[in-house]
Amino acid sequence: MAPPQDRRLPDDISTAIVTDKDMGVYVHRKQAPSEWIYAGTFQGEIGDQPAKFYCIDIDNPIAFYSPYRSDGPTSPEITYILNHYYPYVPYGARGDELRGATEVRGKKKEAAAIQLAIWYFSDGIKINEWADGFCFQSGVCRPFSQAIKQRARKIIQDAEANAGSTQPAETLEIQIIRREDTPQLTAQFKVIARDENGNGVPHVTVNLNATNGVLSDYTAITGDNGETPLITITLPMDSAPLTTTVTATANVVIPQGTRYVHVLSSGGSSPSVSPDCPPPHEKQKLVLATPTQATRQDTESVSWERDFGDAPNGSLGGIIYQYPTRLGDGNNGGARHFVNNGIYLGNGVDAEPDGQPSGDADGDDMNDVSDEDGVLFPPDGLKRGQENCIRVTASVDGYLNAWFDFNGDGDWDDESEYVFADYPLTAGTNDLCFTIPSSATTEKRVYARFRFTQDNPNGSLSYDGLWSNGEVEDYWVSVGSPTAVILSSFSAGAQAADPWRIAFPALASIALAGGIELRRYFLPNHKP
Ligand SMILES: [Ca+2]
Ligand SMILES: [Ca+2]
Ligand SMILES: [Ca+2]
Ligand SMILES: [Ca+2]
Known part of the structure; x- marks a missing residue:
């Protein structure tokens, strides 16, 4: 089993910069019809790596190009949402059972639904407080799709039911199940994803390759027990060498959310802010960091020697x-x-x-x-x-x-x-x-x-x-053939037990005479 990999966090995770809005729609609350709020992801950087953020402080606007510092982890529900929905997935790409014909189509609406669900947990805003309408960034406004709100409700339900129950895969293990050598050299194996407690992690997409031979699958997904279905590798009979090395790799999402709080530099220049929002507040707390990606890997050599x-x-x-x-x-x-x-x-x-x-x-x-x-x-x-x-x-x-x-x-x-x-x-x-x-x-x-x-x-x-x-x-x-032994003479005394015992140096064709009956025989140094 491979050791846990680095989580590949950026070198500097303490500082985040938000550079722009990313994917979302404008929404407003029923009690404030004139206040349009951007619901969706923001893009920016953590350290020097690109990142996307959601807002967790609806009362304060995002400050662009102004540093935020990390402020601890997010709540379990928001962490769960980050782990399972971040940042957004085009309709149907995930095969998510939560999706249905009545639900959102398109990344912008999906990002907005995720943001509404996050605001529910961060700011306590219920879904029915949102008005029935929205605008795109282009300024085109539409009736607020019930599908976005319905989608947000399902994300909330999912997070409330399952937050904290899923750990990320910490290790991958390739297990060779069996090997055969006719009519070709084949081996069947499975890959197991385990969390830090050793429990199987479902729904991990594992990418496979081998130094030699052909794999039946180059991608496999772990089931409820954390194990992929059996995968077969096949080599020709005359393969040289008679070995191959299989590598399983999974990019897993670390279900961590990090809160970021805006830092106002004292006496410095004013940060630019979203034109839709008032200037940042000194106490402004802000956004979520991305959950981070990590690579898990295991390699296993298979030999048909x-x-x-x-x-x-x-x-x-x-x-x-x-x-x-x-x-x-x-x-x-x-x-x-x-x-x-x-x-x-x-x-x-x-x-x-x-x-x-x-x-x-x-x-x-x-x-x-x-x-x-x-x-x-x-x-x-x-x-x-x-x-x-x-x-x-x-x-x-x-x-x-x-x-x-x-x-x-x-x-x-x-x-x-x-x-x-x-x-x-x-x-x-x-x-x-x-x-x-x-x-x-x-x-x-x-x-x-x-x-x-x-x-x-x-x-x-x-x-x-x-x-x-x-x-x-x-x-x-x-x-x-046994060595013939001629018993020329022997002496034996009367014993209580039957039979009398006569020891020979080797078992033989024994010529018996005089009414002697050979009932049982045994070799030297062996028990009868
Ligand atoms: Ca031997
Ligand atoms: Ca031999
Ligand atoms: Ca032999
Ligand atoms: Ca025979």
């Missing part, structure tokens, strides 16, 4: 191996994991653009870092028809899935070939034991695939296809 296996695919020594290893193998492509977060077997993992099938299942090992290093087999080999133990090293707690092609027919589909299913591993070494069927081949190589991932696949991980994180390591092993 994957680790593949290297079990063979194709004809080798008269056997057709069908292990899905490359992206194009099988229905779901070869086994592959996105490389990230230090989730791997052994001492590490490296990424490669595609699977590297090889007869010795060492294509990945030979490429770049020798990373297929997480599984240790017994030095005297695996034996069929008995329990065997292997040592698996994991970088973090996670889950192991493993397949052995025990019958050596080039697939992992046969009975008993799915050896470990979502088997939990702890970070570090794990000794795992399993029984190899007595039907396992001793003639052919037995290829094995190990897939490790941090999140529990809950049965959805296979020996092929993409997984979100982790590593795939492929091996080949030889399976031998």
Whole structure:
């Protein structure tokens, strides 16, 4: 998440200058039909940046080209109006639900309606106190549109109901939801706008761009929960590099209003004032400052770097191996994991653009870092028809899935070939034991695939296809027959428990004689 940005206030926010009227109409109150008052925005500067102001002191005129100094924040209602309506928006541009066919059209009338609403909160002037007529700056007068007053009432209602309830977005956060790598490299993400309390901020317009790839949307708006809909970025499969950096930017309005009070310079020249109004009063308080714009931003890199296996695919020594290893193998492509977060077997993992099938299942090992290093087999080999133990090293707690092609027919589909299913591993070494069927081949190589991932696949991980994180390591092993043991003699005493126990150095084809029955057997150092 990006840190809060500067609010980009002008260097000098303490001094405002009003230079002219901007957008509005002349109105008058019912009890003073001859006094036309300009309702709308004034233009000027805060510091050296352009700004627009509304008046909050209807009894005193605006002084042009004469400094105003800041005088603290505005009330919550006026702040709300500034945040939501400032300075004015042409009809229909905002998609504002407050707008309707009977409401104002045009910036001048909208600015006037906003000013009437502000005067309601700053000077207590009710909308029905305004006369039914107005004049444009050109001097052309019209009957005062009921639409302006109706619009002002709605703004007042909105501010009374919602003032203080909306905080500006302080941070943006890009969240990557998922990545896919077929048929193209895609990632889905959303952008979350949060206020300073971490709550989602709705209606924030987020602009998006990426260093690489095509975005489904280049603009998105946050919903009620502060989150944009999902956005997709797409790169071609052969993209180089296999990464892109997404940037989300929002220009947010800081809902602050600042009161400005006119400063009369003692002994200085008289400021020029609006020709419609009397000279400024010493105690004249005046206008609102603009709410300020700020930029919020977050960047997030997305990577499609994957680790593949290297079990063979194709004809080798008269056997057709069908292990899905490359992206194009099988229905779901070869086994592959996105490389990230230090989730791997052994001492590490490296990424490669595609699977590297090889007869010795060492294509990945030979490429770049020798990373297929997480599984240790017994030095005297695996034996069929008995329990065997292997040592698996994991970088973090996670889950192991493993397949052995025990019958050596080039697939992992046969009975008993799915050896470990979502088997939990702890970070570090794990000794795992399993029984190899007595039907396992001793003639052919037995290829094995190990897939490790941090999140529990809950049965959805296979020996092929993409997984979100982790590593795939492929091996080949030889399976031998148990060593024959000839029991030439032994001594055993009577025991209370059945059976008698006889320890052998290795499990064997045991020739039994003399009525001895082998009911149960176990390996040294392992519990029966
Ligand atoms: Ca690998
Ligand atoms: Ca690798
Ligand atoms: Ca590894
Ligand atoms: Ca098989």
